[in-house]
Amino acid sequence: MSELLDRHRAVMPAWMPVYYGDDALEIVSGRGRHVTDATGRTYLDFFGGVLTTMIGYDVAEISDAVRSQVGTGVAHTSTLYLIRQQVELAEKIARLSGIPDARVFFTNSGTEANESALLMATNVRRSNQILAIKNSYHGRTFGTMAITGHRTWSSSSLSPFTVNWLASADRLRGRMARLSDADLIDAAVDDLREVLATVTAGDVAALIAEPIQGVGGFVAGPDGLLGAYRKVLGEHGILLIADEVQTGWGRTGDHFWGYQAHGVTPDLITFAKGIGNGYALGGVVGSAEVMNAVPAISFSTFGGNPVSAAAGNAVLDYVLDHDLQGNARRVGSILLDGLRALSHGIVGAVRGRGLMIGIEFVRPGTTEPDPAATLRVFDLCREGGLLVGKGGLYGNVLRIGPPLTLTEEEARDGLTVLSDAIATADAEAVF
Incomplete structure (x- = not known):
């Protein structure tokens, strides 16, 4: 992967970011709500190419x-x-x-x-x-x-x-x-x-x-x-x-x-x-x-x-x-309810609607943005097999926008990875 990243950096402008820095990801295949990288590892995709792969991957009707x-x-x-x-x-x-x-x-x-x-x-x-x-x-x-x-x-x-x-x-x-x-x-x-x-x-x-x-x-x-x-x-x-x-x-x-x-x-x-x-x-x-x-x-x-x-x-x-609007409402509520039930000092806010959810991270006990904690959760999610996005004015918000075909089981699987990642980052936080 480092060889492709080196080639990328040699021909692409420096202001065009790539997630995960020196450990950048090359996605080579996808099916449903999952993608596979060049090393053969599969991830549950909660970002959908920046909310673009809305139906998922390898959908017969579209292909x-x-x-x-x-x-x-x-x-x-x-x-x-x-x-x-x-x-x-x-x-x-x-x-x-x-x-x-x-x-x-x-x-x-x-x-x-x-x-x-x-x-x-x-x-x-x-x-x-x-x-x-x-x-x-x-x-x-x-x-x-x-x-x-x-x-x-x-x-x-x-x-x-x-x-x-x-x-x-x-x-x-x-x-x-x-x-x-x-x-x-x-x-x-x-x-x-x-x-x-x-x-x-x-x-x-x-x-x-x-x-x-x-x-x-x-x-x-x-x-x-x-x-x-x-x-x-x-x-x-x-x-x-x-x-x-x-x-x-x-x-x-x-x-x-x-x-x-x-x-x-x-x-x-x-x-x-x-x-x-x-x-x-x-x-x-x-x-x-x-x-x-x-x-x-x-x-x-x-x-x-x-x-x-x-x-x-x-x-x-x-x-x-397929009433994907209704599915977004049902499955999104699993994620929102689960995230809002978490009690961690680094979580400043959980907001969203349907399958458009943001988690804002702050320094515990304050509203001061914490982009470092955000990056830690972001990286831990990848380690756990989940891809999410980042955003926010201060770079301290995880953005969740899965395909609208996300199943309830996949939502719960992703919620588990998110919850574990947030708990780990919270335990590491300096109060």
């Missing part, structure tokens, strides 16, 4: 759909020609979006989807002013970095937008810490009104928000927060963009889209990751009025190509036919 399309010899035609798989997938997404008279534009990734949504919103409003939320992540391109409220991922201070920031709903620290749901919503609305009144020019284009902040460590405001924001936005004609790249397709269990917990319908929804189950696929769905606002010709060369659209159709059909 068959892709093989069938590849078998035609047509992997690409561009949107200058009709693409049946793309139209069929767009019809399904438009119907499921909850947005009346919806249109769909396909991209290659969540970053590109958010760029596209910003293009549409700024054209509708004839303004480059954007509201974004602290601790957010929306992508790695020039525009999406500008609206990412997470310093670790903001590689440039330059911006095509005038961005004004709203407070994060972090309950552990900051201005919203330990507020009740009702008080947090009131404080957040007051913050929004103050921002609009003091630091904007009055013609803001849109607010972009993740219903649950992904890279930010699965931080989420109380149900109804986006709805409360929307009432204020509506007074000013400001659009709402829901970044559902990580929360979409039933992952939260309680809802198909994260926005549905808030009693609101966005103007635009961006999506990606899980809908392709590993094939590059993302997009935007929104009202025809907003989607048609782009005043010039535009298209995505590879977005929604026949192969990725075939995969997307198979994935979405599988999600609906």
Whole structure:
């Protein structure tokens, strides 16, 4: 493995991280919710390629759909020609979006989807002013970095937008810490009104928000927060963009889209990751009025190509036919209940919904972030045969986002590894 890692480092940029440092992992095969590395060791995957391998590995329905399309010899035609798989997938997404008279534009990734949504919103409003939320992540391109409220991922201070920031709903620290749901919503609305009144020019284009902040460590405001924001936005004609790249397709269990917990319908929804189950696929769905606002010709060369659209159709059909939203709710409750029952000083918070769960680690007796303890638990999980992710503003949150097909037995197996890893790290902690 060191030979491949050396080659990787020789040709890849230094700012592109690899988990596990000098003991980096090469995944060579997968089946169900398990992957196997180059040494032959098998792991239970609780991160799914950053919440992307949403159905799991080696799924016959998806593989068959892709093989069938590849078998035609047509992997690409561009949107200058009709693409049946793309139209069929767009019809399904438009119907499921909850947005009346919806249109769909396909991209290659969540970053590109958010760029596209910003293009549409700024054209509708004839303004480059954007509201974004602290601790957010929306992508790695020039525009999406500008609206990412997470310093670790903001590689440039330059911006095509005038961005004004709203407070994060972090309950552990900051201005919203330990507020009740009702008080947090009131404080957040007051913050929004103050921002609009003091630091904007009055013609803001849109607010972009993740219903649950992904890279930010699965931080989420109380149900109804986006709805409360929307009432204020509506007074000013400001659009709402829901970044559902990580929360979409039933992952939260309680809802198909994260926005549905808030009693609101966005103007635009961006999506990606899980809908392709590993094939590059993302997009935007929104009202025809907003989607048609782009005043010039535009298209995505590879977005929604026949192969990725075939995969997307198979994935979405599988999600609906197997009620994976319901499974996320049932199996996620096993993990959440089990983790919340733990009593260890290094655990500052367990939060999440469905199969989107974060564990935040702190120095015992404080709210001070402890990235070292987080890394220790992270490494111990791998030793125990479990792959998890990391995140959070301070690098102190374990991110759990398994495939939505996770079984109850697998959830309990993973919970055992997590519990043992946390107990070990807690015993090693210096009080």
